Each structure stands twice: as structure tokens, then as C-alpha cells.
Amino acid sequence: MTIEVKVPTLGESVTEATVATWFKKPGDSVAQDEMLCELETDKVTVEVPSPAAGTLSEIVAQEGETVGVDALLATIGEGEGAGAAEAPTKDAPKAEQSADNAPAQTKPDTSGDTTDVMVPALGESVSEATVATWFKKLGDTVAADEMLCELETDKVSVEVPAPAAGTLTEIVAREGETVAAGGKLAVIAGGEGAAPRAEAPQEASAPSDRSGADVEDAPSAKKLMAEKGLTSDQVTGTGRDGRVMKEDVLKAASAATEAPAPQAKQAPRAPVAAGDEGREERVKMTRLRQTIARRLKDAQNTAAMLTTYNEVDMKAIMDLRDEYKELFQKKHGVKLGFMSFFTKACVHALREVPEVNAEIDGTDVVYKNFVHMGIATGTPQGLVVPVIHDADAMSFAEIEKAIADKGRAARDGKLSMADMQGGTFTISNGGVYGSLMSSPILNPPQSGILGMHKIQDRPVVIGGKIKVRPMMYLALSYDHRIVDGKGAVTFLVRVKEALEDPRRLLMDL
Incomplete structure (x- = not known):
């Protein structure tokens, strides 16, 4: 039986990669999940594990070649590796069976x-x-x-x-x-x-497990070891079979710099004052928080980000909402909120200024003829952005139901990957936390994000007279590489006009 090794999914908007390194050659025995090769894209490095145990029969894509998603990289046949993949030899046929069926x-x-x-x-x-x-x-x-x-x-x-x-x-x-x-x-x-097995907790980190075993360290770990001047003998691997991972190298490097501390470099952190020991708490960032930090910084480093501001008189929407909210909830089973108005207003404006709904892919501009609206939602674990797919084809009630469902799933930690992929534009409501004004950061690869803020009564001049109105500041952050200032300002003005006179949405004005 021959098993194909194919290029895995490379991430949103990434369609091809370059074969950087093969860790195995034809004829080598491989274990299931053992690293076969490393692919490089314009964004990340991707490791390709073996889908099954066996012998590497053929390498189809050589080092340096460019391959697309799902392209054939190599083939694995039955051989010595099939019996050596897992400790109990009798399990090998079952692994093959599962590779055929699922x-x-x-x-x-x-x-x-x-x-x-x-x-x-x-x-x-x-x-x-x-x-x-x-x-x-x-x-x-x-x-x-x-x-x-x-x-x-x-x-x-x-x-x-x-x-x-x-x-x-x-x-x-x-x-x-x-x-x-x-x-x-x-x-x-x-x-x-x-x-229970008594020795189980020590198996993952026991350095002796590496001795005599042909274990490939993670390529990212190898690169980092070279940068830090470390060898694999100086790093304790916590990966499978003692495989050294990137996190292991970071731990070893920090331990090496902290152990001999003879006034080498000034510590980046201020020294703890006497009596303050024990009043600090160091907690490892969650993977979600690390990703939020990385993506936000990447957005700042990559996009030519600029923010334009305007303000909107919310009285018309508030009056309309007060008039119909009970009838709306009775008929549709969901409350009429502000987000459906803002979503509709943004969809209306995106039709007129399509570049705000587009993205840059290499040297191409990809225009979206649909709107997948991201709604930024705060959770105890951090900020997530569930996506309302095809919001441009939804009614007010459908939008409100979708937002309520996605918000509930976000707070309960039940969002799936599909719930957070494919967004073309994002709305972030900092007003629920009391923010009066802010500059939202883009959610890459999107080119625009609208920031909503607190509704506050302010004196404004209307028809030559000073009146008190419920006002909200709006902020549009956009990628200036693809969106010009004229387009950004036009977009925000159209949103303002639609919110101040909701009848314009009905008449497509």
C-alpha cells in the first residue's frame, strides 16, 4: 500500500510554499508523525509530518521547488518503518487501516x-x-x-x-x-x-530518552539554537521522544543568561524594591494572548495604518429603536440593538467604497463581492473576532440573532475555527466599556476596521441653535496602501449619513 504525503493547508490567503529542507531520503524508515520536510511560505515555516509509518519510497518535490496547497510531496510504502513506528508491533496494521479510512x-x-x-x-x-x-x-x-x-x-x-x-x-x-x-x-x-504507570510523568522530559534514538529536533528549534549558540545536548527536549522544541531552546537560553549574572547587561526589568518580594505574580501568557499580541504588532509593522474620525448623532436610531423594540422582539425573538444598524450602514458604505472591503495579496488587490463582517468581542481569555458570514444578504433580525449567538459562543469558549475565519471587515465597539475615543488596530489581512464608542449627550449646533444630542465618535482605521484618504473619509461619511437617517438604508441612498 502506498500513502501520499501532500502539502498541508498553509493558512488563510497562502496558496504556495517552497520546499526548504528534507530530513529524510528515499529508502529511509519513517515513524508516524515524524518530521519529513520543512516548507517555507512568505509568512511562516511549516513542518510536514509523516501521515503513517513505513519507508519513504519517493520524493516528488525536491528542495527549492515551489508547491501549491495539496500538491504531492512524496510517497510512503510499506517497509521496515511500518513495524518500528510504535512500540507494540501488532498495532501497525491498525495504523494503516485508520490511514485508509480516516x-x-x-x-x-x-x-x-x-x-x-x-x-x-x-x-x-x-x-x-x-x-x-x-x-x-x-x-x-x-x-x-x-x-x-x-x-x-x-x-x-x-x-x-x-x-x-x-x-x-x-x-x-x-x-x-x-x-x-x-x-x-x-x-x-x-x-x-x-x-497507573508509575514512570509516565517523567517520560516526556527525560533526557536519556534521546540517547540512541534518531529524533529530529524541530527546525525552528535548530535555527534558534544556532542563533543562541546552544547545542541539543544543552537543551532538554519536551517534544515527542525527547524532541527539542522552540520553547525548550528559549527556556535553556534564559536559564543560561540568568545563571551566571556577573553584571553583564542591565536587566530589562526594574529591580524589585526591598519588601516587594512576594507581591508580584508572574503568569505565562496564554496562547490566545500571545497570538493577539503578535497579530496586532504584525498589523502595525506591515500595514500603512491611518485613522480618520467623525461623529454621529444617534437620536434617529435611538428613537426608531424605542418605537419598535418590543414589536421587534415579539416577532423575531431577539432584541433590537445598535449593532445591526452599524452592520447595515457599513455594508451600504462598503458597496460605494469597495477598497475598504478588499485586501492585499502580494502584488495583487483582492476585491470581495460579499461582506463577512467581523464583530470584535471581549472574553475572559482575550479579544476574539467571530465572523458573520454574508452579512450583506441578511435582514436586521438575522444579523441580531447571528451576533447574539456568536457572542454567547465566544464568552463560553465554544467558537469553532470556521466561526472566526474569512472576515472582510471588522466592527469593534469600545463604547460598551466606556471608551469615548480610540484608534482601532486592523485585523489583518483586512484593510478596514470601524471603531464605535460611548454614546454621550453633548451640546451641538443644529439650525443655528444649541441642542443636546446623544453623540458618538466613530473611528475608521484603514490600510493606506490600498485605501486613499478620500475613500476612507467617504466611507465614514456614508456610515454617518445612514445612521443619522436610517431611511437611506431602505432606499439605498
């Missing part, structure tokens, strides 16, 4: 009376996660589909249920460890009296 990582591997708990599919372009919380401990009895642990990716949290009933006998990946999609998390024995 992705091996999503199907529990049962051998004898034990069942492996595997990392589930994490979503498009997500290859690893961090073990956040174990709800069970060694020796606990678990029921089928009972929640065992929670994984945290850079986008969503994923709960892992027990694939079968039994006793938790081994925890392979402890809290805080990084695991790859399809990696092994734990082992369940098929009975209540099975004894």
Missing part, C-alpha cells in the same frame, strides 16, 4: 485493553496546542465522552472527551506542555482496577 490522529488507537487519547483535529492552519487543564488524574475512572482535559490553541479552546470508558492509567502530556495535532495525550485502560 485521519489516524482523530481515531483512538486501541491495543488490547488500552485506548490512546489523541489530540483531536485543531482546525485549519492550527498544528499545535497547549494542554491547559486536566480534569482527571491518574487512576481516576472515566466514562465514555467524559471531559478529560482542555487544550488551548492560539485561537480557540478545545475540550477532549474520553474515547472509551475505563481507568486513566497514563498522562503523556502534562499541563503546560505543547502537543501537536494527532499527538498522544493519555492512555485509558479498559477496566476500573487498572493500575
